[in-house]
Amino acid sequence: MDNLTFHKVEENDLETILDIYNFYILTTTSNFYHSPISKEELRQLIFIGHEKYQTYLIRYYNETAGFCFLTQYKKKEAYNRTAEIGVYLNPEFTGKGLGSSVVAFLEKVASSKQIRVVLASISGENTASIKLFQRMGFEKCAHYREVGEKFGRLLDVVDYQKILGT
Ligand SMILES: CC(C)(COP(=O)(O)OP(=O)(O)OC[C@H]1O[C@@H](n2cnc3c(N)ncnc32)[C@H](O)[C@@H]1OP(=O)(O)O)[C@@H](O)C(=O)NCCC(=O)NCCS
Structure with missing residues (x-):
């Protein structure tokens, strides 16, 4: 898509990202926090000190359109070629x-970093996200029933994965 650009997140982007993230924390079940997180908590989520995993600010026609990330799936070395995507x-x-x-x-960034499997962990209610990942060729690989609770509702978590094959 033209005019869509990605920029590695820096310290001075944290407030912008915090606003977006906390908006969705307060208004949706797209993530499972119950209350807004602090800038320090966000800093720890974003700057995990591993060159493979990075958060990007998304700009569209020079406006901030959101953020996206590749992050560590699990800390054990055996998982080093798998990443979680958001x-x-x-x-x-x-x-x-x-x-x-x-x-x-x-996906392109992941391949360039020798990551071969990307995973998205999605709230069972998040139809837009599920449709997006399905459309991008991700396949459902897990369904955890009623593992979360927010706004008085029991929530499923569904995982989608794509093997990039690099
Ligand atoms: C989820 C998200 C990344 C999807 O990106 P997007 O650019 O908005 O997605 P699209 O416009 O391509 O829409 C994806 C599909 O969901 C559908 N959709 C959008 N909003 C919807 C809603 N509220 N309920 C049901 N379907 C919805 C669209 O019609 C589209 O369907 P299609 O594939 O049949 O055409 C984006 O909506 C978003 O950032 N949402 C808020 C944060 C979030 O939930 N992040 C994901 C956490 S796992």
């Missing part, structure tokens, strides 16, 4: 098809 678009940039380009970008 996308959070600003509310006004959802529903426009940007998500596909973002996932395509993350």
Whole structure:
């Protein structure tokens, strides 16, 4: 998609990302925090000190459209060629098809870092996210029933994976 660019997140981007993330924490079940996180908690999530895993700010026509990341799946060395993937678009940039380009970008980055499996862990209610990953060729690989609870609702978690084959 033209005019979509990705920038490695730096310290001075943290407030922007915090606003987006906390908005979704407060209003949706797209993640399972119950209350807003602090800048320090976000810093620890984002700067995990491993060159393979990176968070990017998404810019669309020079506006901040959201953020996306590749992060560590599990700390044990055997999982070093697997990464978890995530996308959070600003509310006004959802529903426009940007998500596909973002996932395509993350897949390319993952391949360049010798990551061969990418995984998305999604709330069972998050139809937009499930559809996005299905459309991008991810396959459902796990379904955890009623493992989460938010806003008085029991929530499933579904995992989708794609083998990039690098
Ligand atoms: C999930 C997200 C990344 C998807 O990206 P997107 O660019 O908005 O996705 P698209 O516009 O391509 O829409 C994906 C599909 O979901 C559908 N959709 C969008 N919003 C929906 C909703 N609220 N309920 C049901 N379906 C919805 C779209 O119609 C589209 O369906 P299609 O594949 O049949 O055409 C984006 O919406 C987002 O950032 N949401 C908020 C944060 C979030 O949930 N992140 C994911 C955490 S796992």
